[in-house]
Amino acid sequence: MSADVDAVIAALRAVMVDAEKRVTQEAFYPEAMNRWIDLLPGAWLGRWTNLKISGNYLDEVARDDFLAHLRATLAYLEVNRDSIGAASPWLWPFKTRRRATPTQPGKPLDAEFSDVPPADMRRKPVRLLKSD
DSSP states (O other): HHHHHHHHHHHHHHHHHHHHHOOOOEEEEHHHHHHHHSSSGGGGGTTGGOOOOOOOSSEEEEEHHHHHHHHHHHHHHHHTTHHHOOOOTGGGSSSSOOOOOSSTTTTTTHHTTOOSSOGGGGOOOOOSSSSO
16 A cells, blocks of 8 residues: 555656646646546545645646645655555445444344345235226
């Protein structure tokens, strides 16, 4: 996991160097930065949406805003590199949720989640359309 975070940090540094060299360019596309953030662990769950930058109606970001957001994102990732790498991405949103235990100890688990109700709860079918 830590290797993934290090790779994203290296890629974002390369984007920052490239953006700093383009002095005459006034706007950048946010996809230049967001595609690397999508590679962070747990991004497919929406974990890093706050690190992404959004563009205007033309899908562009001003150069100063782009560089400032990119530097802040790099600083955040560098400081929290160890905690990001240690967290397991597939457990992140489900850490506090637990499956309820069956209420009856002798009842099999499959019977509790079955779609077919027990025989004593079945009802007689109701005929809605009556023909005379």
